[in-house]
Amino acid sequence: MKLKTKQLNRSLWGNGISLFMLMLMGAFMLLPLVYTVASSLKPTEEFYVFPPKLYAVNPTFNNFLDLWDIFANMRVPLSRYIYNTLFASITGTVLAVVFGIMGAYVLSKHDFPGKAALNRIIVVALLYTGNILAVPRYLIISRLNWLDTSMAVLAPTLASTMCIFLLRQFITTVPNAMLESARIDGAGEFRICFQMVAPNVKPAWITVTILTFQSLWNNNGSSVIFTETKKLLPAAISQVVSSGISRAGAGAAGTLIMIIPPILVFVIFQRQIIETMANSGVKE
Amino acid sequence: MKNNKLASRIWKSRISYLMLLPFLFFFFLLLLLPILVSIVLSFTSFDFFNMPVFVGVDNFITLFVEDGEFITALQNTFLFALITGPISYLLCFFIAWLINDLNHVMRSVITFVFYAPSISGSLYTIWSILLSSDRYGMINSFLISLGIIKEPLLFLNDPDMILGCLIVIQLWMSLGTGFLSFIAGFQMVNRDLFEVGAIDGIQNRWQQLWYITLPQMKPMLLFGAITQIVTAFSVGDVSLNLCGFPSVNNAGLTLTLHAYDYANLRFEMGYGCAITFILFAIMYIMHRIIGSLINRIGR
Incomplete structure (x- = not known):
């Protein structure tokens, strides 16, 4: 007897309509990004044309060259800001993912005194938001002597309950039997965590990587970093764009430069999620 | 007796605590502590310059009645x-x-x-x-x-x-x-x-x-x-x-x-x-x- 097809297919009509809707919405989603790209390529006079256009008539790279010139004449070289931001973003992301997987594994699969309370506190903490928290947090960071260091930028990310909660939710779907049999084979807890659990929740930690890198990369750090040579790229770009050249084009060029690395990280890592599709699904 | 039991359960779970430690350190210090401070401060009047003064639920009453x-x-x-x-x-x-x-x-x-x-x-x-x-x-x-x-x-x-x-x-x-x-x-x-x-x-x-x-x-x-x-x-x-x-x-x-x-x-x-x-x-x-x-x- 032939089994029914694995997937129940949508009708051709349904597919067509949903694709059309998706495209319509997609155009709306991309509008600001397209506008930013166009603005970064527009010469100054085109900002005053009526009606405004979504493309540059005479595209030019002058906006980018202007930004480059200003950075070239600054006391602190551009590469310094880029290094600072990359260092904080990459270190913070790696630590957040490693600490997160370990913590989430324990919180979902181990049994220990205080587990239930801790799990509840984490969810409650996730719901407590607001810039109110910035004040006590700032005082604590200064007490720890972390002000003006990368630690001040990346430590709050390591405290984020979003990562640990997301990872925990995914790890609960990993079957216990699999972990038990690994234990019987004599695998240690760290090995089980990184060699069995982590590969099984790859979509989850890749998502956490994307989100964490992005939030660290966009972190301007201006409230905790004061020395010019330690400042981060977003702070440097906003300084230049707001004071150096007061032109819409340069602003758009700056925004675009800031967006490119998170886009690269997103595209590269998101592909990893999709490629795991072939052997997707946790199997007993 | 009961204390001993709990202590031994905690000792048995030491590997769990060890794996949780890095996250917990940052979590307690930079999230939980600020949240607790903020909750306590919500029952005070505090202007950053003088010490907080305890005012009970006054802030909450003002919110709903006067603001x-x-x-x-x-x-x-x-x-x-x-x-x-x-x-x-x-x-x-x-x-x-x-x-x-x-x-x-x-x-x-x-x-x-x-x-x-x-x-x-x-x-x-x-x-x-x-x-x-x-x-x-x-x-x-x-x-x-x-x-x-x-x-x-x-x-x-x-x-x-x-x-x-x-x-x-x-x-x-x-x-x-x-x-x-x-x-x-x-x-x-x-x-x-x-x-x-x-x-x-x-x-x-x-x-x-x-x-x-x-x-x-x-x-x-x-x-x-x-x-x-x-x-x-x-x-x-x-x-x-x-x-x-x-x-x-x-x-x-x-x-x-x-x-x-x-x-x-x-x-x-x-x-x-x-x-x-x-x-x-x-x-x-x-x-x-x-x-x-x-x-x-x-x-």
Whole structure:
């Protein structure tokens, strides 16, 4: 007897309509990004044309060259800001993912005194938001002597309950039997965590990587970093764009430069999620 | 005797504590401690310069009895959250579901397009240019050229339009964390169960979704719901950056902005903390309600 097809297919009509809707919405989603790209390529006079256009008539790279010139004449070289931001973003992301997987594994699969309370506190903490928290947090960071260091930028990310909660939710779907049999084979807890659990929740930690890198990369750090040579790229770009050249084009060029690395990280890592599709699904 | 038992259980779990330690260290220090400080301060009057003075529940009484702006903020926040929260949750889910069966290239492109607004924390500020209230505003000039309107609309300055604009912009940027977690969640679904379901008499895709896919995704659905509650109720930055502060007629005032106003601009930290506490209480109740709804899935 032939089994029914694995997937129940949508009708051709349904597919067509949903694709059309998706495209319509997609155009709306991309509008600001397209506008930013166009603005970064527009010469100054085109900002005053009526009606405004979504493309540059005479595209030019002058906006980018202007930004480059200003950075070239600054006391602190551009590469310094880029290094600072990359260092904080990459270190913070790696630590957040490693600490997160370990913590989430324990919180979902181990049994220990205080587990239930801790799990509840984490969810409650996730719901407590607001810039109110910035004040006590700032005082604590200064007490720890972390002000003006990368630690001040990346430590709050390591405290984020979003990562640990997301990872925990995914790890609960990993079957216990699999972990038990690994234990019987004599695998240690760290090995089980990184060699069995982590590969099984790859979509989850890749998502956490994307989100964490992005939030660290966009972190301007201006409230905790004061020395010019330690400042981060977003702070440097906003300084230049707001004071150096007061032109819409340069602003758009700056925004675009800031967006490119998170886009690269997103595209590269998101592909990893999709490629795991072939052997997707946790199997007993 | 009992103490000894607990101590030995703790000792047995030492490897668990060791693995939790790095996260717990940062969590206690930089999140839990600030939260506790903020809760304590909400029962005080504190101006940053003098020591906090304990005032009991005075702050909360003032909020509900005397502070008209707070009531406005409360109404705006609820209106905003009850519209954007559910819509963007469903959008995240259905778009993730729709693209799940497409081929690799299409999936990647569509995921990128829908996630793009969230990729930069500040990309949404472009809307202030697009919605600019003169004829040079992209949207105004487009509507004028189509003949739909004659005079430019004051999108972000007209009290009647502010909240509507903010809702649309929030929906535009709402396919973020929850969306990615749903896409990842669909990858975790065990497809072998579809065959089992087909034998058990699953008729169509909707039944497949309800009885097989969704129950497996409950943990991700809960995660998505919580992030959605937080983004929907703690809205503030969007209004601050697009409509300015204060916005015309306070039409864009939200609880987060009200707290920001008192804590950061008026140096009344205690009062600001009280507002934040109310916001937290609302989100906690919503979380309980939605959590119990998600538990019913697949039954």
